[in-house]
Amino acid sequence: MGNISYLLESFIKFITNPIILFNSTWATLLGIIIGALPGLTATMGIALLTGLTFGFPSDLAIVMLICMYVGAIYGGSRSAILINIPGTPANAATTLDGYPLARSGEGAIALSTATFASAIGSFIGVLSIFIFAPLLGQIALKFGSWEFAWLAIFGITICGALTAPKDPLKGWIAGFLGLLLSQIGMETIGSYPRYSLGLLELKGGIALIPALVGVYGIPEILISMRDYGRREIVVNIKGKALPSLRLITKNFVNIIRSGIISVIIGVIPGVGEDVAAWVSYDFAKRASKEPEKFGKGSLEGLIAAETGNNACVGGAIIPVLTLAIPGSAPAAVLLAAMWLHGLRPGPLLAIENPKFIYEAAAMMLFATLLMTLFGLSLIKLFLRVLTIDPAILTPIIFILCVLGVFAINVRLFDIYIMLFLGIIGYFMRIMEYPAAPFVLGFILGPMADENIRRALLLTQGNISPFFTRPICIVLFLLTLAIALYRLTERRKG
Amino acid sequence: MNKADFITGVILCILSTLFIIGALRMPIDPAFGIYGHPGLSPIFFASILFIFSFYLILRSKISLKDIKKDLTFWKRLRGRNDLKNLLITLFFIIIYIFLLRKLPFFILTFFFIFIFSYTFYKKRPLLLFIISLLSTLVIVTIFSKIFLIPMP
Amino acid sequence: MYIILYKYIVYFSKGDDPMKKIFRLFLIFLLFLIPLLAAEWKPIKPITIIVPWSAGGSTDLTTRTLASEMEKYLGQKIVVVNTPGAAGSIGMKNAWDAPHDGYTWAANAVVDVVKYPVLGYFEVTHRDWITFWVIYAPNVICVRPDSKYKSVKDLVEEMKKRPGEVTVATAGVGSAGHLAIELFSIYFNVKYRHVPYAGGYPAVIATVGGETEVVTQLSMEVAEMLRAGKLRALATLSGRSFTISGYGRIPTIRTWYKDYPETGAYFGIMFPKDVPPEVVSTVTKAFVKAAYSDTVKKYAEQNGLIQVCIYGKKAEELNEEIASRVCWLLYDQGIAKISPEKFNIPRKK
Incomplete structure (x- = not known):
């Protein structure tokens, strides 16, 4: 009970302190904007804000960084729904159902549902920090190369059939093409530059963000201009701004399931919000009564993806607090920022400063509150984007894509890669190859490559740990079950 | 669509073969032995891609008998106007990327937005002028002053 | 220049002519201005530091801390940009390709700067940079607390007993941890099994989790796990013992092996x-x-x-010394394909 009162006490402290309230407000807003701009990710946003808040007192700075984190992961859903370009990799699954909803004039409901789903997801994250932090933290240490290898294989088995209901073969091709292209560049084990053709730039490989913005952004730009004048502009932006209570209760199981899956994925080091959203989406589709609606504007799918990526934030913060191990890329920067501010999260936190965990939960709760408030109040403004003539909107989106890609590594080469993959992406789009498995391949490729080889290296080719370690058994059975389920499903179909 | 599938299949088969050849030519690092071979994963991914693409070719050929002339792929570009729009857009973005760093970012971006929108919108140039100027100004300010990102 | 000015001031100070008075004031003003013009550089726009590694790593943390302090004295904002890829060489190349006007710096560790040319990543050598080193991070040999290795001697004996089977986690080929264990294996003439990870922290976590037996990464990467009792330090490979607050003193390997060549990493900033x-x-x-x-x-x-x-000079000497050690080590082990001779890097005796 003492813990709850401490949580509430910190929470009230945040709300009533005008300095914290003011600074967190702009941090959240900036987070939403960074998230919504294609290419600019939560990781970048936190790194940026770390620089800006260097001189601030540490508790204020950390609260702002958490606001930025939550805001950016949420903000990415705005552009995913409105212009079919995910703002951050975490929101790629949101485009599948969000954009069809927006095109069919239900943009308002899509945006507000996504907001609520994100809020509930964050809240699940807060709860898991509050209740399970010490318990879940231990999972992070249980993940060795073998477990990561299974996780990558598991990801690959869901990636193909995920978004190509009409023609799974094309989904698989897109997925494996992504996996293959992700192998370009210097690999982790022996630092050998694969397929670099002697170019230094190619040694660095193809980064995720140029690939993401390339295959989502450029085809969208080309198609919206190709169809210029034929595609009608959505003028009617009215509609209910709040999702009905029935929608929430109907999706109760969906929300809880996505939340739990994503918190666990968040805890696992190095696997972040993007994977969490995909896995939640896949499970929701599998469990759904109307799986045929997925990909055509299903609110269920939208809720699963958005609950997933925001719940993952809480999960990713847990190992930061309990073990000083970041659960995802943005969490790694958050951890670094805590270090810079002289905070020592990690195993000693429970002894030295046990209240900090509850304070962090309160920070998350506070960030969630701000995100929800701004999210809902900005819906009307965001919807106006749909009414802008594409002739004016498209060039601006293109500039934002270019700058977003440039900002990640400050390399012109990334912009060329974006253009190149964008043109490939256009052909993929018109020939109905889904972009999602392609991007997922980029996320999973390096992970699979590095961990499978390292696992073999550790045992000199003995594969028994793949089937004897406890978490491995679970992941193996899960992968097998999904693969078999796929096969029987196809036989039926 | 099948014709397109056939061509894609062939291209992907060649691509994956090239990747496999490249992978086989990679050296084995003596420190790690065969399990650390850099080509291991690319060979695996490329082989599966090859199998899938080969299946794509087979599948398209079988149904090629049924549909002799398959033009759905090009039919998607309904009429010449679509193709024209597409090529203009592509032309603009390639020129823009080509000119990055060769011209000052602000001027380049302003002209890009203005010319792009005027080519398609075709009316109210003054309004477009103001919009381009304002949006360039806002973008440059936000990125360089708030996000502190060096401009290309 | 000063003397001429002074003479003019003396000359003009003789008269009471108002024109002369004004001129005198102007010259005195100039006198104060000259040192400013000659020696002071007032940055007029933000300075960019390119960190060629991901945000949150050792180089990044060190650079951000240093930059926050230097900002105060330079009177300009310092922007830290992360450009990871190809073992840091892409970021270094970006910094080199930017105008050499003092507004773009790079940040890196000395072991990395010296190795790029011999690995064929990037032709610019350590001699082309002016370097400033601010942090020294010693390598620490760590094992799990329940490990059977109680001392460096235990570890060496086990490596002799099972050649090539004791697993050692590092941050990858050519990283500070890898160079340290390579030197270790040459010194004791033993074989180990190298297990590379995507960074220092993942390598440390792997050892904490029990996937690998030993980790030889830098002190900052193991400090937190040492304090928490999740790792135990056998020795530091640096020449001197040092203390980690909250853990205790870590003895240098020279306590037992007097002529052990020390390893460690210097972190800092540099510009062309x-x-x-x-x-x-x-x-x-x-x-x-x-x-x-x-x-x-x-x-x-x-x-x-x-x-x-x-x-300055001291940094140059340090760079030379480390370059000859690291480059030849990499070349002798067959990791680097280009001979250090090509860049006039002499072999250290």
Whole structure:
């Protein structure tokens, strides 16, 4: 009970302190904007804000960084729904159902549902920090190369059939093409530059963000201009701004399931919000009564993806607090920022400063509150984007894509890669190859490559740990079950 | 669509073969032995891609008998106007990327937005002028002053 | 220049003519201005530091801490940009390709800067940069607390008993941890099994989790796990013993092996040698002040690091010494394909 009162006490402290309230407000807003701009990710946003808040007192700075984190992961859903370009990799699954909803004039409901789903997801994250932090933290240490290898294989088995209901073969091709292209560049084990053709730039490989913005952004730009004048502009932006209570209760199981899956994925080091959203989406589709609606504007799918990526934030913060191990890329920067501010999260936190965990939960709760408030109040403004003539909107989106890609590594080469993959992406789009498995391949490729080889290296080719370690058994059975389920499903179909 | 599938299949088969050849030519690092071979994963991914693409070719050929002339792929570009729009857009973005760093970012971006929108919108140039100027100004300010990102 | 000015001032001060008075004032004003013009560099726009590694790593943390202090003395914002890829060579190349006007710096560890040319990544050698080293991070040999290795001797014996089977986690080929264990294996003439990870922290976590037996990464990467009792330090490979607050003293390997060649990593900032001279002098001043600031000291103390302040001639000597050791080691082990001779790097006796 003492813990709850401490949580509430910190929470009230945040709300009533005008300095914290003011600074967190702009941090959240900036987070939403960074998230919504294609290419600019939560990781970048936190790194940026770390620089800006260097001189601030540490508790204020950390609260702002958490606001930025939550805001950016949420903000990415705005552009995913409105212009079919995910703002951050975490929101790629949101485009599948969000954009069809927006095109069919239900943009308002899509945006507000996504907001609520994100809020509930964050809240699940807060709860898991509050209740399970010490318990879940231990999972992070249980993940060795073998477990990561299974996780990558598991990801690959869901990636193909995920978004190509009409023609799974094309989904698989897109997925494996992504996996293959992700192998370009210097690999982790022996630092050998694969397929670099002697170019230094190619040694660095193809980064995720140029690939993401390339295959989502450029085809969208080309198609919206190709169809210029034929595609009608959505003028009617009215509609209910709040999702009905029935929608929430109907999706109760969906929300809880996505939340739990994503918190666990968040805890696992190095696997972040993007994977969490995909896995939640896949499970929701599998469990759904109307799986045929997925990909055509299903609110269920939208809720699963958005609950997933925001719940993952809480999960990713847990190992930061309990073990000083970041659960995802943005969490790694958050951890670094805590270090810079002289905070020592990690195993000693429970002894030295046990209240900090509850304070962090309160920070998350506070960030969630701000995100929800701004999210809902900005819906009307965001919807106006749909009414802008594409002739004016498209060039601006293109500039934002270019700058977003440039900002990640400050390399012109990334912009060329974006253009190149964008043109490939256009052909993929018109020939109905889904972009999602392609991007997922980029996320999973390096992970699979590095961990499978390292696992073999550790045992000199003995594969028994793949089937004897406890978490491995679970992941193996899960992968097998999904693969078999796929096969029987196809036989039926 | 099948014709397109056939061509894609062939291209992907060649691509994956090239990747496999490249992978086989990679050296084995003596420190790690065969399990650390850099080509291991690319060979695996490329082989599966090859199998899938080969299946794509087979599948398209079988149904090629049924549909002799398959033009759905090009039919998607309904009429010449679509193709024209597409090529203009592509032309603009390639020129823009080509000119990055060769011209000052602000001027380049302003002209890009203005010319792009005027080519398609075709009316109210003054309004477009103001919009381009304002949006360039806002973008440059936000990125360089708030996000502190060096401009290309 | 000063003398001429002084003469004019004396000459003009003789008269009471108002024109002369004004002129005199003007000349005195000039007198004050000259040192400013000659030696001071006033940055007029933000300075960019390119960190060629991901945000949150050792180089990134060190650079951000140092930059926050240097900002105060330079009177300009310093922007830290992360450009990871190809073992840091892409970021270094970006920094080199930017105008050499003092507004773009790079940040890196000395072991990385010297190895790029022999690995064929990037032709610019350590001699083309002016370097400022602020942090020294010693390598620490760590094992799990329940490990059977109680001392360096145990470890060496086990490596002799099972050649090539004791697993050692590092941050990858050519990383500080890898170079340290390579040197270790040459010194004791033993074989180990190298297990590379995507960074220092993942390598440490793998050892904590029990996937690998030993980790040889830098002190800052193991400090937190040592404090928590999740790792145990056998020795530091640096020449001197040092203390990690909250853990205790880590003995140097020289306690037992007197002539062990020390390893460790120096972190700091650098810019091309041909920047305007006033930039060098101004930055040096700001660097020295920042390096001795409380912020940097506190940062070093908390992370199990040693604060240093090496620049100018001393830094050049240090770079040469490390270059000859690291480059030849990489070349002899067959990791580097280009001979250090090509870059006139002599072999150290």
